Amino acid sequence: MDAVNAWLVSHNFETTISILNVEFPSSLFLALLSIAPLLLFRVLGDSSSPSTVVETVITKDRRSVMKYAGPAPESSIQKSLNAAIHAPNHWLNEPWRFYRLGPKTRARLGEVNPDKEKAFANVPDMFIVTCVPSMSMKTHSLDVSKVKWDGTWGKCALEDHAATSAAIQNMMLSLASNGVGSKWMTGAMGISPSLLLDLVNADPNDEHFMGVIFVGIPATPTNSMKVPKRKNGLGGGIVEFVE
Template identity: 30%
Template sequence: MSKTTNTGNAVRHAIQSRRTVKKFKKEAVPTEQIIDLLDTAVWAPNHKLREPWRFVLFSGKGRKKLAEAIEAEMGEDNKFSANVLQVPSIMLVVMEEDPRQAIWDEDFAAASALVQNFMLAAWSEEIGTFWVTKPFLYAPKFRKELGIKAGEKIIGMLYIGYPDVIPSSKERTPAKDKLTLFE
């Protein structure tokens, strides 16, 4: 396979140009478009096609439910519940937890790949994302409020919207500087 195919260049461009967006325009991405992006994201590699994920999407007035769940855990005086009301859409990515460590590791890797797929697909459609992990995602009150069951792990919250500000890129360490090679 040629390294210079248009598809390859587009994929490389999406990977290298994608940015974490923290400031969004008020206009929400249509739910149908988010679902379409998820239909692309689910093509993540996952062992034996276990598809160990599900999604909880908050947009419009539904964001208040997420803010209330955060407040149930952290109290009303916290910056996170106010912040989620400013983001056009927020999605929780939830993984089924298998008690077998090897399966758990494979499923976590697959769910993480799904998140990256989603973020890249969104970026290719000029939609910004921010993968958020906070301690309250583990909190019993927060989880109960949103129907997160025992045996499920929230991989993270994804903020989703049209970018108002796109941050500049930051330098990465060249892979060769972290490579151990046996020839």
């Protein structure tokens, strides 16, 4: 510290500094200032690493939200849709369809199920998501878009279903990473899939209903919500090593 004080004096700096009327050696202040970035990096480094951020969004921030404070920023919604279409899908056939519901369609939801009209009205944004299943490739054609689905859940149709589920999860995780809440609704809508498809003019012979996605700024931040405890977690035979 003597060398630091000598340097301060030689450069016309005060050897003490007053903070809240308390005198501190300037050398001590400089020493603390020099290590502050290292301490900050130590504290924030792990929590801001990409792997930790992803894990936090998946296990904590992405929660099912029913109560909303307002609409989500349009930029967050567009980012979530872009994330959705990057889900894995065989032959890049993009089997998902996202229908964003406008005021007229939203009003019809309430007419179909009056018991939930108020609940629906409190959701800022809604999407009906469908899957366009493809036929199993009995004749090995790479252009699955030209092979019409026959209503059976063969190999390719099941892959399309899984891909669309992955797209929905991508969408919700992206929303959660931007502080936006969401909820994946199916039977709890109290409206049959055929009626929901009809609302968006989707042909049930071509598209399979996957769910309604609620979107909006949550009334309670999702990162402060209680995370439901998994019944089995990683035990109970859920994860096993098979040699």
